[in-house]
Amino acid sequence: MRPGRPLTGRGVAALLTGVGCAIAANVLAAPILLYVAVLLFALVIVAVVAVRAPRRGGAVTRRISTDLLTVGEESQVAVRFDLRALRIPLGTWRDALPSAVTGDAEGDFPTDNGTSIRYRITGARRGVWPIGPLSLHTIDPFGLAQRVQEFGDTRTVTVVPEVVPLAPMSRAAGAAGGTAHTATSRLGQGSDNLSPRRYVSGDSMRRIHWRATAHRGDLMVRQEEEEASPDAVVILDRAARRWSPHTGAVDPAFETAVAACASIALHLVQEGYNVDVRDSAGTVLGVLRGQEDDRDSLLVVLAMVQPQGEGRDVVTLLDGTPPGPLVMITGRIDEPDAAGLRHGGAAAPILLTTGPGAGALAAAGALGWSTAELDDVSSAWDDALAGHVAPGGGHVPR
Known part of the structure; x- marks a missing residue:
């Protein structure tokens, strides 16, 4: 059945059968077939009137159990639908969900008015997405006519990047552990x-x-x-040339980079650092000082961030003050780019890249960066802390 049509498949079949009976009655001179045609036409008309004539209105309110929905996290949506009608119609309800959120948001309409409809959703892709409107699909008892009505406004849900547990920073040789030990001045x-x-x-x-x-x-x-000064700085390289051209499709590499940015920033806060999160153009994405509101503000910003513009030199982003840990998260990077990537004297510089070119990791390692290829966030973080062998056989120091 197509909701945009006033008749269901059965209704269309009844209408066509009536037309056929009317034609056959004239050709075969069989009045009984004309009676059948009139009966079918009458049934279809009555069904359409019964479904379309009643005036209906309704108020829809939604409540989502989680203010910020993490990618992969499940939440519950409670929808209260107060329908104003002569009688409760028989039919099904459906709440419109964006492609970035999955869930079974449909079912039989409850027989008692004013009850809550509940269903579960799962975040599939970060962003701010609308849920709704609610549609009510009713069919007459004969299944000939149908009606689809939309009620209420939409409600937005914010899907934030997944935050992955990471190994302690203190595992890295020479890395201090916390505010009191790593603050520069x-x-x-x-x-x-x-x-x-x-x-x-x-x-x-x-x-x-x-x-x-x-x-x-x-x-x-x-x-x-x-x-x-801030104990730690996390830089997300948003320069457009580092990522796949924007075509409307999701760039898995950039999504991994954003998840790494969120995970590392929140992990460093848990270890006692004050953390500044910036993009490669110098825009402050978040300032974390251990407050819950700081965490939520950063996640909301990262839910909407996209590649754009060009980046600046890392040293200029630090305002001349080298931090303790400095984490740079970037996309495609070749050897010449890596060879010019200065870290400004940071105590623990870490470079994570989703697309290292030949010799790029070794070139960055020669400048003192701890490097890793970013595919899985947790594994890349472990590699950067432990040090590893770069492509081409060169050892990348911590």
Whole structure:
């Protein structure tokens, strides 16, 4: 049955049979066939009127048990449908689902009004997707006529990247474990960071801290205290040339890269790091300081991120301050690109690439990067921490 038609297959067959009987009645001079044709026509007309004539309205509300649905995660949708009609029709309901969400969102319409309809959905692809509208498909008791009505608005569901458990960063030689051990420093500019120190030859007289001088009896000057910079930086390379041309189809390599970005950033937070997540153009995708809202904000941004534009040099993205762990996640990269990939003095630079060209991993390793080919997130992370042999036989250091 095609919902766009007023008649079902049985109804079309009854109508055609009536036409055939009417023609045969004239050709064969058999009045009984004309009576049959009139009866079939009448049944079809009554069926259409019975299904189409009643006025119906309804209010639809949906509640999804999970605010953010992870790829591969299952959630429950509760739909309350309050139908306003003379009687509860017999038929089936169906909630429209996008291709990025799977689920069995259809069934027989309940015989009592105002009840909740429940079904389960599973996230299949990250993004923000609409669920709905709800459609009610009714058929007359003879199965001749049908009616499809849509009720209510849509409700969006946000499918965020899958977060994969990863091995501890402390497994890597030389990697410190947490905020207190890996923070680098720079001179602060705020007044809250000022502290006095003894005057030394060459200090400007304008920096003399008169209150501290009077208190201590020695000439004191203002000295900015050192501020801790972000302990870890995760960079997702979104440069369009690193990924497959945008054709509307899903790029599995980019999806893996986004999942790796989410997994690594949240993993580093769990290990005690403050984490900045940026793209290759310098746009801040997320700032993680251990708060649940920070986590959700990053996942929502990563749910919608796509390849675009061109990237910048990694060192310029660090604002001149080398972090502790620095994780760069990129796509296709050749040997010349890798040979110019500076990490700016990061304590633990890690490069994960979904499409390393010949000699690319070895070239990056020679600059001090720990490298791995990114296919499976967990395995690539283990390879980067442990060090491995790059294609061509060159050993990639940690």
